[in-house]
């Protein structure tokens with residue numbers, strides 16, 4: 061990289077538009093030119109209705125807009141409003157609350173939670189373990205905070221969780237550093253839609269327990285990124301694993317990055333929490349103190365009106381039922397869209413990595429950029445990633461989800477990539 065002029069060398073950045081936003085911008089130009097029907101815009105990581113409009117939950121926005129101005133305008137407590145902190149734990153675990161010393165600290169979305177986990181639970185220069193298919197921001201958050209990233213392949217040959225690869229990487233890192241933080245983005249992983257099954261969780265837990273016992277001077281931090289949880293499984297199915305992730309040796313700490321962005325259509329309101337399920341009260345208090353301090357040192361308080369809205373929804377049965385009904389309604393739409401894409405892809409032999417639930421489906425290929433460029437010429441906008449293409453059923457109608465696989469396969473054939 062070139063030499064910095066005024067910023068310090070490690071803060072010198074390339075600049076330019078994020079590639080996803082760039083493609084999204086091109087899709088919008090085409091929509092203006094040719095009309096929404098002619099364009100498949102699967103670049104957006106937010107839930108859109110069939111007309112391409114952002115979905116917003118009425119229960120959320122009626123509540124927010126009915127708040128007295130002072131409850132929107134005022135500062136929130138540094139750790140988050142106390143009643144919000146209680147309710148966000150409910151929103152995270154619902155009926156699957158694990159045993160343990162649970163504490164929450166409000167953060168601006170799941171991003172803030174990931175940041176606090178990285179900075180408070182790894183040393184400067186440490187390497188953090190993530191999956192090969194991953195949300196690109198993990199790398200940015202790590203890099204911006206002078207941490208490194210190592211990856212292991214998410215899938216084994218059967219297309220399920222690659223436990224052997226996970227074990228190998230955890231053990232390798234523990235040989236190099238005193239502590240290891242692993243990020244598991246599940247259920248409904250971004251960008252693949254993979255969900256770690258309860259049986260796989262059982263094996264992860266046994267491995268972590270044995271490793272922590274064998275290496276009592278090490279620290280193992282399990283960061284579970286739940287950004288898409290409310291669009292996975294039926295009822296509380298996707299939360300069952302949570303009851304299991306506790307009762308491990310005292311040198312293991314499970315942390316949850318909870319986000320209101322997708323679950324409550326609060327993307328821009330920047331609301332979430334980092335939650336610990338600590339084995340002792342001391343570890344829980346230490347967690348709360350360190351993450352509250354980090355709030356002060358980074359963004360101070362969170363968004364008061366967003367916290368008040370969640371608190372109200374979780375304090376009023378009727379409102380809660382309305383919010384849950386809206387979540388379920390859109391979850392069902394998302395599932396129908398994804399099912400249409402998967403069915404069509406299977407029919408024509410378009411290869412996908414295992415998809416279970418959620419906003420995104422990934423298609424492995426060797427020339428993602430070339431295929432994405434070619435698809436753009438056909439008014440189909442799909443995000444190229446390092447290991448393939450990301451299609452977003454969250455943003456595209458069922459009819460377009462059914463149409464897209466053939467277009468993608470055709471483009472892959474033209475590029476010679478299938």
Ligand SMILES: Cc1ncc(COP(=O)(O)O)c(C=O)c1O
Nearest residue numbers: 169170171195245250287319321
């Ligand atoms: C995997 C993953 N984790 C966390 C987040 C955090 O989102 P937010 O900070 O808006 O809550 C996102 C958002 O796109 C995500 O895709």
